[in-house]
Amino acid sequence: MERLKGKVAIVTGASSGFGRGIAMAYAAEGASVVVSDIHEAPNQGGFEGNPQLTTVAAITGAGGKAQYVACDVTRLDQVANLVKETVRLYGGLDVMVNNAGIYRAGKLAHEFAVEDLDVCFDVNVKGTWFGCQEAIKVFLKQARGGNIINIVSTAGLQGHPKQSVYNISKGAAANLTRCLAIEYGRDRIRVNGICPTYAKTSLTRALFDDKDFDKVFTDAIPLKRWGEVEDIANLAVFLASDESSYIHGDLIRIDGGETLCRFSV
Amino acid sequence: MTRKLESRVAVVTGSSSGNGRAIALALAREGAHVVCSDLKKSALQGGYEKDIETDTDAVITREGGKTTFIAADASKAADVQKIIGHAVSTFGRLDIIVNNAGVFTGLHSIIDETEEQYDFTMNVNAKGVWLGCKYAITQFMKQEPLTTSTGAQVRGRIVNIASIGGLVGLALEPAYCASKGAVVNLTRELALDFAPERINVNAICPGFLATAMVRSFLENDDTNKLLHDLTPWPRVGTADDVARAALFLASDDAEWMTGSMLTVDGAFTAR
Numbered sequence: 001m002e003r004l005k006g007k008v009a010i011v012t013g014a015s016s017g018f019g020r021g022i023a024m025a026y027a028a029e030g031a032s033v034v035v036s037d038i039h040e041a042p043n044q045g046g047f048e049g050n051p052q053l054t055t056v057a058a059i060t061g062a063g064g065k066a067q068y069v070a071c072d073v074t075r076l077d078q079v080a081n082l083v084k085e086t087v088r089l090y091g092g093l094d095v096m097v098n099n100a101g102i103y104r105a106g107k108l109a110h111e112f113a114v115e116d117l118d119v120c121f122d123v124n125v126k127g128t129w130f131g132c133q134e135a136i137k138v139f140l141k142q143a144r145g146g147n148i149i150n151i152v153s154t155a156g157l158q159g160h161p162k163q164s165v166y167n168i169s170k171g172a173a174a175n176l177t178r179c180l181a182i183e184y185g186r187d188r189i190r191v192n193g194i195c196p197t198y199a200k201t202s203l204t205r206a207l208f209d210d211k212d213f214d215k216v217f218t219d220a221i222p223l224k225r226w227g228e229v230e231d232i233a234n235l236a237v238f239l240a241s242d243e244s245s246y247i248h249g250d251l252i253r254i255d256g257g258e259t260l261c262r263f264s265v
Numbered sequence: 266m267t268r269k270l271e272s273r274v275a276v277v278t279g280s281s282s283g284n285g286r287a288i289a290l291a292l293a294r295e296g297a298h299v300v301c302s303d304l305k306k307s308a309l310q311g312g313y314e315k316d317i318e319t320d321t322d323a324v325i326t327r328e329g330g331k332t333t334f335i336a337a338d339a340s341k342a343a344d345v346q347k348i349i350g351h352a353v354s355t356f357g358r359l360d361i362i363v364n365n366a367g368v369f370t371g372l373h374s375i376i377d378e379t380e381e382q383y384d385f386t387m388n389v390n391a392k393g394v395w396l397g398c399k400y401a402i403t404q405f406m407k408q409e410p411l412t413t414s415t416g417a418q419v420r421g422r423i424v425n426i427a428s429i430g431g432l433v434g435l436a437l438e439p440a441y442c443a444s445k446g447a448v449v450n451l452t453r454e455l456a457l458d459f460a461p462e463r464i465n466v467n468a469i470c471p472g473f474l475a476t477a478m479v480r481s482f483l484e485n486d487d488t489n490k491l492l493h494d495l496t497p498w499p500r501v502g503t504a505d506d507v508a509r510a511a512l513f514l515a516s517d518d519a520e521w522m523t524g525s526m527l528t529v530d531g532a533f534t535a536r
Contacts, residue, residue, distance in 0.1 A: 177535075178532075178535040178536075179535075181497055181532035181535040182497045182532060182535055182536060183497075184497075185496070185497025185498040185499065185531065185532050186497065186498075186499050188498070188499060190498075191532075221460075222456060222457050222460030222461065222523060222524070223460045223463070223521060223523055224460070224461060225521075227521050228521070230415075231520065231521035231522075234518040234519070234520075235518070235519070235522070237518075238513050238518060243509040243510075243512070243513060244509065244510065244513075245506060245509070246472075246498065246502045246503070246506035246507075246529050246530070246531050247506075247510065247527065247528065247529050248497065248498045248530070248531050248532040248535070249497065249528075249530075249531075249532030249534070249535030250527065250528040250529075250530075250532075250535075252522075252525060252527060253522070253524070253525045253526075254521055254522050254525065255521075255525075256460070256521050256523065257456050257457060257460045257523045257524045259524075260453050260456055260457045260524040261457060
């Protein structure tokens with residue numbers, strides 16, 4: 001259980017859901033983890049086994065190393081501070097997981113307000129962009145390579161109805177991943193994206209609890225189950241580890257086969 | 266520490282050299298019982314293996330692993346059935362197949378490519394993978410599913426070795442690209458058909474790697490420079506890069522991945 005021993009990782013949006021699962025998996029594999037979010041308490045209504053504990057408390061309770069640094073990823077000064085604090089706390093940075101994201105859905109394109117578009121781009125694109133920029137600056141200074149993992153979505157790879165503002169923001173994050181891979185490969189900074197479909201988190205609780213949706217969705221997933229946070233965390237550990245040392249610029253689908261049959265909500 | 270594939274039974278085709286050899290060794294080191302299969306037991310000369318004079322099964326045995334070798338032509342149905350039968354008679358079941366055997370006949374435009382080259386490429390790269398999937402799945406369906414470390418049920422895992430040539434065009438490799446494109450979409454199709462049975466079907470798309478197949482490119486100054494210039498990561502890949510990716514896809518860590526393409530190319534195709 002030491003696949004990430006000695007590595008320092010930042011996970012944004014790590015109080016709940018994917019970010020929390022990734023932070024916990026990293027710590028269990030020996031990494032020192034900076035847990036970052038806009039509030040430290042987990043979202044209620046998720047599927048966490050111990051929602052009364054903060055992510056840091058869950059990690060340290062299990063014998064792992066973690067610290068919390070508050071950060072709104074849409075604010076450059078806060079992202080810069082997050083990276084600076086990480087270097088101060090743990091002496092460097094090896095892995096940046098840009099996980100913080102926001103979802104907007106339920107309207108046709110002509111019905112969405114400009115605020116819906118802006119919030120998706122602020123968090124999903126600009127937040128990822130800032131996280132990449134600040135991490136890359138440290139990686140270049142350290143001159144020992146680095147590793148960026150962007151949590152994209154299958155929505156970044158294809159169209160879905162009634163969530164155009166979300167899909168185009170994830171499309172931007174997907175292509176940002178490719179661009180950075182080309183620009184920074186020579187510096188041994190790996191950049192990859194993880195593309196999940198709906199998985200069980202507080203963000204999807206309402207859909208999960210909707211019996212009709214659950215049936216339609218589960219039927220449409222070839223593996224016949226919702227994704228779990230652990231599924232995504234397993235892949236994030238693999239990408240953060242040296243096991244994936246030549247995987248670079250890839251956008252990896254982890255979706256129980258959903259995108260094979262083009263499920264559309 | 267628990268190994269990731271303790272006592273799982275895995276078939277690796279094309280296991281004597283290059284990617285197949287590295288994959289067989291990686292699976293065995295994680296506890297898998299590996300059925301090695303290739304036309305010949307000895308490694309292709311001209312590869313980059315450290316101990317090229319020692320056969321893959323001998324390396325596994327030396328390291329304390331369980332293995333067996335069966336000579337077979339992956340493009341022949343009877344031979345592929347023989348491989349699966351040998352796995353079951355030797356180790357009792359089949360959990361994993363890595364369809365790795367592949368050929369490349371060199372650079373030429375379609376004007377110069379011969380029908381024989383086309384048939385040979387398609388027979389091994391496309392039909393061979395189809396046969397490997399067909400007979401592995403037939404065996405998977407006869408067995409009781411395994412319960413994994415996480416309590417999930419899994420009936421079998423397939424890892425097909427495709428290529429970035431199945432995702433993008435590579436100049437002067439018409440039949441090769443067509444054959445690998447077939448592997449990519451066969452992978453997606455089988456993932457759909459057999460997901461309800463809990464058979465994971467994924468593929469790896471390697472870029473240019475230091476193997477015997479690619480040696481002529483690496484030893485030519487012009488193509489060597491071109492490959493390095495086109496690969497954002499500052500080195501070409503190795504068989505071990507592919508092996509580690511295959512291990513991940515064969516393991517319980519990738520249980521919710523099916524129909525996915527894992528590109529191992531140092532961002533060659535990100536352009």
